[in-house]
Amino acid sequence: MSHDEDKQHTDQPGKVGPAGGWGSMRGMTELFGRSWPTPGVIETLGRQNKPGGFMCASCAWSKPPNYSHFEFCENGAKKTLWESTSARCTPAFWDDHTVTELLDWTDHQLESTGRLTQPLRYDPDTDRYVEVSWEEAFDGIAEVLKDLPRESVVFYASGHAGLEASYLWALLARLYGNNNLPQSSNMCHETTSVGLKKVIGSPVGTVIWEDLAETDCYFFFGQNPGSNSPRFLHPLRDAKERGAKIVTFNPIREQGLVSFVDPQNPTAMLTGEETKISDQYHQLRAGSDIAAILGICKAVIEADDAARAEGREGPIDWPFIEEHTIGFDTFIDRARTAEWKTITDECGLTEADLRDAAQVYMEAERVIGVYGMGLTQQAGGADNVAMLVNLLLLRGNIGRTGAGVCPVRGHSNVQGQRTVGIAEKTNLVPMDKLRELFDFDPPEKDGTHIVDAVEGILDGSVRAMLNLGGNLVRAVPDTGRIQDAWREQDLTVSISTKLNRSHLHPGKRSYILPCLARSEVDEQATGNQYISTEDSFSLIHGSIGHRSPASEHLKSELAIVAGIAERVTEPNAHRPWRDWVADYGKVRDLIEATYPDDFRDYNKRMNQPGGFWRENPAHFRKWQTESGKAQFTTPDRLNALAFERIEGRYTLMTMRSNDQFNTTIYGHSDRLRGIEGTRDVVLMNEADMAREGLEHGDRVALVGDAGDGIERRLGALSVIRFEIPEGTVGSYYPEANVLMPLSLHDAASKTPGSKGVPVRIERDEAA
Structure with a gap:
């Protein structure tokens, strides 16, 4: 595309068509042309997100039991096409390129080199990666790890690896001697895990798939389904067709919450028929959600006060509040005394805007509160989450059909990895079960959050980073400061499918270990292996690949984890790593033994359509909080920022x-x-x-x-x-x-x- 063509496309930004439709089809087609996927990719897409197929490696949106012919979205298809490319980044690539030279390449160019095919070790003398055998890689990693202080090593996980590999990754870290298990949720939805746990006793959302068909209102805060979870647009369209209302709060007017054309509906595609998504779209200032939600709550409370003064029933669910909550008296006083001008000045919306939103909320019988990283990635993110819960609790919209809190997770198994033990906090893990199952004393000290780990890299206390997926150098804050410090580590290990920027900042000893994609056959001693994942609704799904691997030298994530563990940990009959590689079902048996309530009959239920549900007590109004009740939180701030709004900032x-x-x-x-x-x-x-x-x-x-x-x-x-x-x-x-x-x-x-x-x-x- 020429510069002039670029300019034509950016002269009127924001003047775009609906989400989905022919634009979505063009997006997939253009990537098809750029990635040149290997044969059979259309059949592969037909298996995506279905029983007997593979679960999408993109977002964590749920997979419905009543799946459609094509159960994937534009972004899910792009992820599969990108990994199914015919391009290969073989060891010969390094004959013509040095690591230093590649620092000038874009992220897109790096990944466009194709799938990695063999294990690689960085050679500082030539500034290139060189091919090594798997045995050499595992032995070299173990050689460094055995000499390092246990607290100086970090075991990071992105949200890609399945539950089985993730469980063994956490076991490896604890057998090695620490709980240094930061995970990608540290950078996106850890606020949910901490914030929701405090106020409703559950670290995850309360909504299940069936609730989507029963709700008559959605309130969206800081979540963009058009780019981040496009399959959500289908239940939103269905909701609109049955007359449900959707109210959105987002600083940017995102097209996925404005209008949608269903690419799987021939009539809509031919006619261009759009579904209008949001009935109200409020563009509040970034970081001001607390003020906006307080304004809605204030309007609801004022309406209830007026109704009760006249002897009528108001919109607040007083029986629910009295039976199920604490902290309401303090909260209602705060809302009553808050000045409208103070609220509107902070959020940039008018009093009428907030009253209009409150009116929709009061008229709706069943409301789902949806949020994304617009709430969680703030200095006051937990306060944002608590305020949304306040709004839902006002009218009893948690713990009944068609209502609840719905955080939309990003990576496909980011929530599930936490479920099976990738956690730096020891109180989240049943250490007694691990002690019994694996014949060792797990470390009792809490491990490192990703912020702690990066601070440790900067001050030199972290000496090694092992990465189960991800591109951490690029993903963390303060990248300008991190890049050089990353190279000072004694060891860096990346389990990856493609080249990325983290590989260009190797430690003193550095390895790239190429793994299978989720859509590829994972052939072990007992046959092609299933893995499993957990979606945003706490549903567990089986996943099995059918494509031929990109290289005969690739290993599965689980096999790589076991290969490292076998060399780093002491031999023990309770830890038969090779048996676990041969049959992933045995790992699922261990997960069930460790978490029996969540994974009852794991192997039997894993492949049922729609997955099986890890039940959530808050869904049934069982509040596992300190008080045993849901907690109203009184805000002491009106924005979630860590700085003042001043001129020029x-x-x-x-x-x-x-x-x-x-x-x-x-x-x-x-x-x-x-x-x-x-x-x-x-x-x-x-x-x-x-x-x-x-x-x-x-x-x-x-x-x-x-x-x-x-x-x-x-x-x-x-x-x-x-x-x-x-x-x-x-x-x-x-x-x-x-x-x-x-x-x-x-x-x-x-x-x-x-x-x-x-x-x-x-x-x-x-x-």
């Missing part, structure tokens, strides 16, 4: 395009925002542009404004005029991570504040 939201998944960049088309051909942009309100003397297309730099004395800068960005609140700007993740201080995170969960980063704007003279 902007609140940066990092964002993803619909042409990426986490740090994987499929291409440079953000179709749903009307931005094509580039990711080097900053989205700005027109009034802010005028104050800064900027025109659409001007080049600027974003400069960190955390006040900690550390210089952070992201330059060569084109200003994009966009419908976004004043004082809020947007730029792409992971590129903008360089602007985010490691210290900027939620106080309760340490989740980085990616949706509330303080920045200033400067003209970029170098550009």
Whole structure:
């Protein structure tokens, strides 16, 4: 695409068509042409998210029992096409390239080299990776690990690996001698695990699949199904067809919550018939959800006060509150005394806006509160989550059919990995069961969160990072500071399918271990193996691949974990690693023995359509909190930011395009925002542009404004005029991570504040 064509596509950003439809089909087709997948990929897509097939390796949206012919979305298809590419990054690639040379490559270019085919070791003398055997790799890793202090080693996991490999990964870490098990949820939804646990006693959402068909209202906060969970658009369309209401709060007007054309509906595709998604769309300022939700609650309480004064029944569910909650008296006093002007000044919405939203809430019988990282990735993320729970508790909208709290997770098994023991907090793991099953004394000290681990890399106390998936150097905050420190480690290990930026910052000893994709045959001694995953609704699904592996030298994630463990841990009859590799069902038996309530009849139920449910007590109004009741929380702040809003300081939201998944960049088309051909942009309100003397297309730099004395800068960005609140700007993740201080995170969960980063704007003279 030429520069002129790029400019034509970005002159009117935000002027885009509906989510889904022909745009979605074009997005998949264009990636098909770029990735050149191997034969049979259409058949592979037909097996996606179905019993007897494989579970999508993209988002964690649920897989319904009444699945359709094509049970995948644009992003799920892109993930499968990307991994099914015919391109191969063989050891011969390094004959022509050095690691230093590749530092100038984009993330998209790195992954476009194709699937990794053989184990690799970094050779510092030549600045290249060289081929090694699996035995050499495992022996080399063990050699370093055996000499390191146990507390200096970190076992990170992305949300990709299945439950079986994840369980063994956690066991490996504890047998090695620590609980240093940070996971990708540390960077996105750990706020949910901590925040929900405190107020309703459950670390996960209360909604199940059947609730979606019964609800008559959705309230969305900081979640974008168009890019992050497109299959959610189908139940939203169904809800609209039966007359349900949808109210959205999001700083950016995201097309997936505006309108949708179902790509699986021939009539809709031919006619362009759109489903209008949101009945109300409120673009609040970034970080101000607490104020907006307090305003809605205030309007509901005022309506209830007026009704009761007249002897009528009001909208508040008083019997539910009296039986099931504590803390309401303090909360209602806070809402009553809050000034409307203070609320509206903070969130940038009008009193009428918030009263309109409250009216929909009061008229609805069954409400689901949906949220994403717009709530969790804030310095006050746990306060955001608690405020949404306050709103739902007001009318008893937790613990009954068609209602509940619905956090939408990102990576496909990010929630499940926590379920089977990848956790740095010892109180979350049944250590007594591990002691009994595996004949060892598990370490009792809590391990490292990802923020702790990165701080340890910076100060030198972390000497080794073993990564079960992921691209951590690119994904963490403060990337500019992390990259050089990463190389100072004694050992870095990456279990990966493709080349990524983390590989370009090798430790003193560094290995890349290539693994199978989820859609590929995992042939072991007892045949092709099933793995399993957990979705956002706590449903467990079996998954089995059918494609031929990209290379005969690839190993499964579970086999790689066992290969390392066999060399690092002492031999013991209670830990037959090779038997577990031969038959993954034996690992599932161990998971069931460790978590009998969650995984009853695991092997028998794993492949039932729609998965089997890990029951959630809060769904049944059983509150496993300290008080035994659901907790109203009284906010002591009206925004979730860690800084003051002052003149010249902007609140940066990092964002993803619909042409990426986490740090994987499929291409440079953000179709749903009307931005094509580039990711080097900053989205700005027109009034802010005028104050800064900027025109659409001007080049600027974003400069960190955390006040900690550390210089952070992201330059060569084109200003994009966009419908976004004043004082809020947007730029792409992971590129903008360089602007985010490691210290900027939620106080309760340490989740980085990616949706509330303080920045200033400067003209970029170098550009």
